[in-house]
Amino acid sequence: MNHDRAFQKLMEFYDGELAASEAGEVRSHAAACPECSNALRSWKEASEAAGGLGSLRAGPDFAVRVMEGVRGKDLAPADFTRFFQWKTAFALGAVFLFLAAAILRQEAPQGEGADPEVVSVPPGAESMLFDENEFGREEFLAALFEGGEETFQGG
Amino acid sequence: MGSEPDDIEIIRSVVRGDAEAYAVIVRRYQDRVLRLCFSILGGMDAEDAAQEVFLKAYDSLDRFRMEASFSTWLYAIAYRHCLNLLDKRNRRKTESLDALKEKMGERADSLAAEPERSGREDAAAAVRPLLEGLSHDERAILALRELEALSYKEIARTLGISVDAVKIRLFRARAAFREAARSRNFPRPETV
Known part of the structure; x- marks a missing residue:
């Protein structure tokens, strides 16, 4: 070589x-x-x-401290993952309910806390039933209570 | 007299819910992980970092492939964790030095240059200055080869680099480390 x-x-x-x-x-x-x-x-x-680094040893309570941290997690890794997924689902559900409640509240303000002055009747609904200026209302009522087709037609 | 269970047997138990079995893994690898952290971090907070490595590994056990080498996987977590810590430390150092400079002017430079004190008084602390001229990769490679006797392939897998890159960096690391030892008249173990 x-x-x-x-x-x-x-x-x-x-x-x-x-x-x-x-x-x-x-x-x-x-x-x-x-x-x-x-x-x-x-x-x-x-x-x-570099062999000098070989003398390095962990402190006597090293493993104890790590295991305290592990116990703090309280669950085995696989269970922890499942727990995390459950927690995530719960949190998402809570957010969804909160948003849904907020939307419903906006759409139906008559409930508790709604302004008592506000009347939830679509604009113009009253006049659709009885418009003072609308032709035929008086005549219609007269015909209804006084009878006779001729009276009504006379309007 | 039964032999000690191997890593994979223990990890299977832990994943099944026997968290206490993890203590065997911690005791088995604590010195090795600590040495790797010490080499990469240059001593600072190495023990805290090593503990964090074991907690991170515990959190990730369900992602460990049982056919792989547990030690290599653990070293890889330690390596990445130390790099993250160094990154955070450098950012903090820069920010605090900038703030200090604003307050104190030039005197801040001399204060920042003062060596950090370590409470650990042993041979490892004496080696620490020899690592200063090495990159983090080189420190990790040197520690994994010289202290843990990992093969080139295992080091490559741990650090996520090629075997050729391991050879090149190990060559450089040894040269730089040897030079640092010579320039500091570092006592060789047989002469101490």
Whole structure:
């Protein structure tokens, strides 16, 4: 194996990512190559320095605190999802009812809180029944109470 | 003497409603998740972040595919959570520094440059400055490789990048980390 190829594979060799046959070739080359040996040494230094992080341990109450948080959720994840869906449906239902009530209130203001001055009769409805100026009302009433087709026709 | 149940068995129990079984998972992975958070965050609030990771993972357990590796999935959650925290922290820092500059002028710069103090006095705290020259990806890759001994493929899956990208970033991370260690005359474990 030439140097370029070996150097390209060197880090994979260092990390144990190469197949045995290829690893053997890289090892043979690196043993005789100062540049590859130096690179391997420098990575070993980096690994040893990073090893300092390995001393890091979670505090003694770490798991206890996480589990307090888990219990605060009170439900297993699957149940929690179902609970959330139920809550969402409930909230949407409440919003719908609120909107429906508001619309009904707008359409029918005679109920509690409505203005007593407002009369909910369509405009002109009265005059449709009895218009003082409308021709025939007096005559119609006279004919009705006094009788006789002739009287009515005379209008 | 029965052996410890594996991750998947425990997760199935938790998803079925046995929330207390999750404590086994937490104890099994707490140090590893903490180390990853510490590496990416540079020490700040690493323990709080690690606890949040476990709570996030708990909330997402019903989305975990049982045939996948739980550790890789958990590391991926930890990685994303730490990036979010860093993003929030940077935004807060910028906003508060701007506000401070308005109030105090140039003295704010020197105050902001003061190193943050950590209560943890151990070898890990000594490694913290060596991570400063590395990008967050490089820190995560270095921690996952050097501390957790993940393969290139597992690291790639965890971070959502290609195996080639892992190799390139690991190469850079090692070089930068080694240089930082040398320039600070960092004591090697066998010489301490």
